[in-house]
Amino acid sequence: AGAARDLRFDLTGEWAQPLRKCALDPANADQTILYIDEQVVLILKDRFPKALYHALAVARDPALRSIADLRPEHLPLLAHMREVAVAWVRQEKAKDPGAVAFKLGFHAVPSMAQLHMHVASQDFDSPTLKKKKHWNAFTTAFFLPLETVEAELRDRGRLALMPPAEERRLEGLGLRCHGCGQPYGALPELKQHIVGCEGVRRLPGL
DNA sequence: GTTCTAGAAC
């Protein structure tokens, strides 16, 4: 008998479908499509971005609903998603040399159906970043870097899904600047800090 | 994922 499927990764609600719909039927998508080929569509996260630059590389294979479906055979797809993401990052950084370093990766427990990789500048300067959960989803171990995901697929054949208790722990962690480590009690204070933090400007990444 | 909003926190 196979293991029971983790319901957190099923994402069957209607509100969770826009990325999947875009990947499967891009001609009728209302998102801004930056790039598309047979394997991947790069979508600009223009309505609710969490940083000055924020895009999503979405897999077009209908079988890839989330990171739970990834297997070693998908390593070439992940490499291609990196190429597509890096091309966009280079283009944006050429236009804006002052942009903060980008990072590529997946949320440990996604909220939207269809495998999607975040491509985001680490300024996290956005009016639509409103909740502690948003902050911690990008600045804690809840964010799985692309290299980590690739290594785990290579070494273990699939991803170990984050236990619900660990998910709750990371979402609830106290707010802390990812650039300098300074703790903050409230999100508005932290958001005011990050726009001027030198540590944020010096973050490593793409 | 977001919206709404009650009531906690300040």
Place this chain on the structure above:
DNA sequence: GTTCTAGAAC
């Protein structure tokens, strides 16, 4: 009194 967070949404 105002700001801010966090839980329900069928």
